[in-house]
Amino acid sequence: MPLSRRAGLAVAIAGSAVAATVLPFTAHAESTVLYVDNAVASCSDKGTGTQAQPFCTVQAAADVVEPGQTVRLAAFRQFTGQVTVKRSGQPGKPIVFQGDTTYGSPNTTVDAAGQGSTGPHAFVLDGVHDVTVSDLSIEAPQEAVLVKDSTRIALDRTHVNADGTATGPGATANIRVTGTSSNVTVSRNRVYAPAVAGVAIDAGVTGAVVTTNIIADGTGRGVLVTDAPGTVVVSNTIARNCGNDLELAGNSSRATVENNILSKDPAPRGCGVLVPTTVPLAVSADSVQGTKVDYNTVVSLVRSMTSYSWGGTAYATPQAFRATGQGAHDNAADLRFDSSDRPIAAEGLTDAADPTALGLLSTDFFGKEPADHPGIANTAPSGYRDRGAVELQDPLAIYLSGVAYSQENHPLNARFTVNYYPGWGRESATLDFGDGSAPLTIASGDRVIDHDYPTAGSHTATLTVTNQAGEAGKATAPVFLSPVPQPSTRFWWNYGDRSRAQIVLNAQSVSPWPIVRHTVDFGDGTAPAVSEGPNANPSITHEYGVGGSYTITGTVVDDHGRSASYTQTFGIPGPQAGVPFTGHFGGPTSHNGVFDNGLWTLSYNKTDSQPGTTWYFGNPGDIPVVGNWDYTCRCQHAIYRPSTAAFDLSRRDGSISHVPFGNPGDLPAVGSWDRNGHDQVAVYRPSTAEFWVRHDDGSYTPLHFGNPGDQPVIGDWDGVGHSQFGLFRPARSPWEPNLFIFRHDDGSYSTVTYGNQGDLPVVGDWSGIGRTSYGIFRPGTHQFTLNNSYAGRADNVYTIYNNYN
Secondary structure, three states: OOOOEOOOOOOOOOOHHHHOOOOOOOOOOHHHEEEEOOOOOOOOOOOOOOOOOOEOOHHHHHOOOOOOOEEEEOOOOEEEOOEEEOOOOEOOEOEEEEEOOOOOOOOOEEEOOHHHOOOOOOEEEEOOEEEEEEOOEEEEOOOOEEEEOOEEEEEEOOEEEEOOOOOOOOOOEEEEEEOOOEEEEEEOOEEEOOOOEEEEEOOOOEOOEEEOOEEEOOOOEEEEEEOOOOOEEEOOEEEOOOOOOEEEEOOOOOOEEEOOEEEOOOOOOOOOOOHHHOOOEEEOHHHOOOOEEEOOEEEOOOOOOOOEEEOOEEEOOHHHHHHHOOOOOOEOOOOOEOOOOOEOOOOOOOOOOOOOOOOOOOOOOOOOOOEOOOOOOOOOOOOOOOOOOOOOOOOOEEEEEEEEOOEOOEOOEEEEEEEEEOOOOEEEEEEEOOOOOOOEEOOOEEEEEEEEOOOOEEEEEEEEEEEOOOOEEEEEEEEEEOOOOOOEEEEEEEEOOHHHOEEEEEEEEEOOOOEEEEEEEOOOOOOOEEEEOOOOOOEEEEEOOOOEEEEEEEEEEEOOOOEEEEEEEEEEOOOOOOEEEEEOOOOOOOEEEEEEOOEEEEEOOOOOOOOOEEEEOOOOOOEEEEEOOOOOOOOEEEEEEOOOOEEEEEOOOOOEEEEEOOOOOOEEOOEOOOOOOOOEOEEEEOOOOEEEEEOOOOOEEEEEOOOOOOEEEEEOOOOOOOOEEEEEEOOOOOOOOOEEEEEOOOOOEEEEEOOOOOOEEEEEOOOOOOOOEEEEEEOOOOEEEEOOHHHOOOOEEEEOOOOOO
């Protein structure tokens, strides 16, 4: 059958007395609402119940409420103590006690015994009329709701739980209607029944309607009607109770029992031997007269066991029960429930109820209108209603949400989360992004969909799911996309090979859309460097012919034609090679490095140009020094500043020792002159060819050695564990070699020629034999050549670049 929906089905109740129980749950004007909220500091039971100053207790509001007013209990609150309603409404202007959230699991609780309260009931309505209690979770030690001698009372959309377990006369029920009460409607409630009954309609009550409730998992009866003729019990799901699910006791004649699900399958837990002795439907002999039973699904614990007790006679099945002339449309359809006590669609349950039954509401337990299942035939006289408290809905699930989800190269992207599950005969689903692009066909299931919009601003996507009959369900999701930022670019830079006046630029460019071109003009008249394609942030090395000040401009263009430029002026140092240094920086051999205006570049390796580490210490014009200041090793760096004739020694604890010594223009000559486990400073004065040694006791020792213009070299030439003096005499022409002169402990001298004009001296123990050898550093090529003749090995030849990368 085609899927269709109806705007609503009027309550079909004959007679004005019962018809008066129709529940007019309409929104009241703000001025007719009394607020109760015990969680705000401004609450007061002596006020007027405004939203700014609500009542603290429900009872305070109940004591002053007027006809037509609603007492609104704040959401997510627990109110304790018994509420005794003493005031009445008027026909068409009831007094309403209502939780702040409707249709769902109520999140406002009234607990008679909570937090030390001792009230036996949560709500007592005694001798009042025209009162509604709805959308609450209600708990109490005895009857949670007690209605006595009252008329036109409605209890709707609540969760009710009473803790009483007493049996016999006066035993508790979750909801009890007693005395001379009339026209009381108990509808759409979830009743947990650890009591003698979930709902008890007592002797003397007239016009009671119990409709569209879920009453389950009780230790006693589901619904107990005693000596209350004319009671209507329609469209309830009453299941898994230890006692009779529905019992008409005493003289409860002229009752209407239709469209209910009465089930003991599966069996409730904790009932012991009680369940096999009870039945889903029990009607006493005095209640048979004028009672109508039809369109119910009645299932016993075991299908062959008793399902009905009718006037004292047991009937095992609905088929057998028809012998009484009742239950012409009753069945024992296959019952399966989900976690919310919704029955699963099945023949005999779905579209199998009487849509004209007394007490039938226009919406179900969840506030849903009836829906016609296309795959199950309608078996009622006209129309379609489901049995039990829940109207099965088309299980189609449609959910759509959207958020702005900017991603790299996709600044106007939106991400949509789609949940769509086919229901009763779905054919197709489409997602229209609302930007003029073609709608996307969507398969069922969960998925995430990204979409690039052409423009910023507000957009609304629509998910449309269409069934075979052409009817559509829709969900919409608005998204707001912020304007796209403009592109930007800048440089991160380092000096490259200082001997070649190089600069290394790393362009840091950003654009929400892909960058397709990057151009750098280095400001020296050379052709700009152009990078095209997806490499938006190139690394470019540029070599200047001569040092100086250059203005560099970088420009980027993204794939939407937008551009940005960045200009920066750099001071490029002229070509410079730096000066060498030597020391023990771990292991038995000496290591070399290059010092360039405060940058130390050290290599642990004497075979290639890979730097081991770099650090900064000193200023341009300083001379690097390596020694043992703290009795550790010959691996502590220092500088000698010729302009001020002072040493700055880096100590192991991180401190700096400033040691003035010598005259401007002197050269450092550090060594172990006192032979006491650490080095002392010394200087060589090229103008007078003199060494000056500073001892630990503060005294000085001079030594005249060499010729003016010589350079000091200090090492252990004899392999005796302490330093000797030495000199390096640079070659004066390209045709003569450099000369090393070594002074030994016995006062003798030895010489060796090594290297060419322009080389700089280095000395160290290259082979780890405990004896200092010699070598040269060639600034033009950054090449070290280290003599290993003392160790009987070939010379080491390698390069170290003083780069800043």
